[in-house]
Amino acid sequence: MTRPALDEVEVTVIGPSYGESVLVHLGDDQWIVVDSVTRQGQTRPAAIEYLHSLGVDPQHAVKLVVVTHWHDDHIRGIANTVQICAAATVCVPFSFTGSEFLSFLAAHADPLASSFGTGVDELRQVFETMRTRTENRFGLADTRLLQIPKDAVSHQCHTEIWSLSPSAFQVTESLGKIAKLVPGFGKTKRRAVSTTENDHSIALWISIGDECILLGGDLEETPDARAGWSAVVASTARPQQKASVFKVPHHGSKTGHNENVWKDMLHADPQAILTPWNRASKLPSPADIQRLEAWTKNVHLTAPPADLARVKHNHEVEKLLRDFGIRTYREPREVGIVRARKKLGAADWVVERIAS
Amino acid sequence: MTASALKSYGFDVDTDEQNQSVVRRLAFEELAEPSAGTRVFSRPAVATAVSPRPVSTPYTFFSDGSSLRAPSPMGLRAWKAIPTSAGKTFEWEGLVLEIQDASFSARLRNIKGAKAEYDEIAQFDLADVPPGDRDLLHPGGIFRWVIGLESRSGTRQRYSRIVFRRLPAWTSRSLKKSEKELKALVSGIQWIKNDATSTG
């Protein structure tokens, strides 16, 4: 695989059927990594693997690593990612610093006597690495995380990265909900699992000259306009340009949808990239795809929201499973990647789906 | 544990069948598990369980020079007929993902018999969870799922069993300690003060 040119922007979204990671090339071999996912059976983060495949050294090339939220489909391998990207500033949601979140994390600090781990083991390791770095950031609405003046880059385009969420109100709300997840004394330990709501996910805005990218994380809309996408759209303190690439939030679900995002924050027919979610419920649904296609003709899935593949065991096991009417499935082996590249100043993005 | 020792504690072994059974069971167990540093002891009176017909049972010799007589076959048959895993068993560690009305989904990782480099996903009926374990059925709950053959009094049957793991509980002491450590860790992180001026 060839690396992008120095004046070429790249947005790469990695999404097997469970998990997501995004890389953005800002130009001049400078990269950012958002969240982390690993392939089945592998420990090396997929984003790091991708960079190596391009001949890019993540230790020096990655300038910013963002953890958008704590759900395990976004943080598998994040501790390794943060450690490998030694030159990167690490950014975590502001709610990670709240005492309720720390209590929740502390409750899951002791390793479980289970191969599944605590569900949040990696976050503690991320904090440990952050302690060794002098520049760490927290993501909060209307906050600039990174700025590269145009004179510092060969393409001469001013570059900025902003955190659009969570809002202060949202932080308070989500910490209140996390407080309820802190377990009571005397209860049998269990693994921390993601709740269904993404209350404090960071959404990112990236501008490289006139080229803008909106990475929606897993931010969902909420009934309260002080939170979710309504708060983002309504903000006058955020960058007011329009983006031509949109990482669709929350796997294209309707809970991540706000039509004002499409109207006010995106150019017409943006490149909309999304990752699937394959569980008992599957995302995006056909209705979700239909909705997205009404807003843009450029919808790209990193992997099809296909059914999980049935596992075929040996004869002995199959016989037993048949007796009990149980079937087991596995996630697809393929790590889906959608890559969008555009030379600064060019008219169109070149988008391709890479199977690996 | 000898019959005489038990007697010294006030138990009537000679006539009390239940206590005889206890002594036999403990004796057999010592035979089966001469472990954890205890040397197997010679046993004059205990090992010989009451048997309806004389059975010649050999002596067993151990490396420390002690010896004991194996229990007669009647000793084992005196055990209660609880099912015993027989043949090959296949075991997975399971993590509860989502709970629906009558079923739950779980991620599975094979522990025995069908090892793979990937996790599996399966759906189980709620009815498969023993009533006593329902309080442990939460997203994040950890269980073992075992399938195989078991033998009960000579009859074999296939089984599929879900057993939720009663892992150590959260304690006030450990929660407070972890919280203190984590807060100290986070307080040592150096943050850049964010500036919030939009340029666009």
Add this chain to the structure above:
Amino acid sequence: MLPEIERNNWSIVLIGSFNPAIFHPSWFLVNEVISKETAEIAEVHVVHSEVASVTLGPLRLDVQRNRFSLQTEQSPEISLLDFVLRVFGDLLPHSQITQFGINRTVYFRAPSSERRTQLGRTFAPTIPWGAFGERIEGSKGVTLGGMTNVSMREVLVEAAWSGHCEARLMPAYEIDADTGIQTHVNNHFELKDYTEGDGAMAALKVLKNEFEPRMERCEEIILAVLGHLE
């Protein structure tokens, strides 16, 4: 084809200082070590200040002042570890535990009595025994002799503990007088530098780390023995 294992037994044995009187099913229930369902079918054989023996569903517990033994014949055997960690990690962390054993015993049959004899000859050849061995080699019928018990020990030493893995092979007359075989593996651990104030945690830490690897080691040894009867 390997002979099928007809009976399984897994156990954890702790050596230290215990109070048998507390180990009643109701105590386990109140502390959520067992479920209500298990408590309802539990059987108390004896609970006394010197000895306790109770059956808790698939688990059998026998406790004396210096010995705590928990065994099961039903998978999953991890339930033994979870039980011990819960009891001594959460509820009785100050109990003294200086040594412990992780054990597995299996019972199976040789395809024939000749094959069992042959197995005995493999593990305990008669030739080194001189004339005695020759007589045994030539014995048959009611005078058939041979190996009655053989054990092998692997010595284990780590920073925090020392111990051994000892495997024992012997006939299992209770399965079948002519073809029954049992293999017992004892993984024994003794803590180094144990002092009274250490309580249970030092032992539990080792037990937690070693339980599954040691059970895998037991499996490996048992398969090696079974392999001779294929």
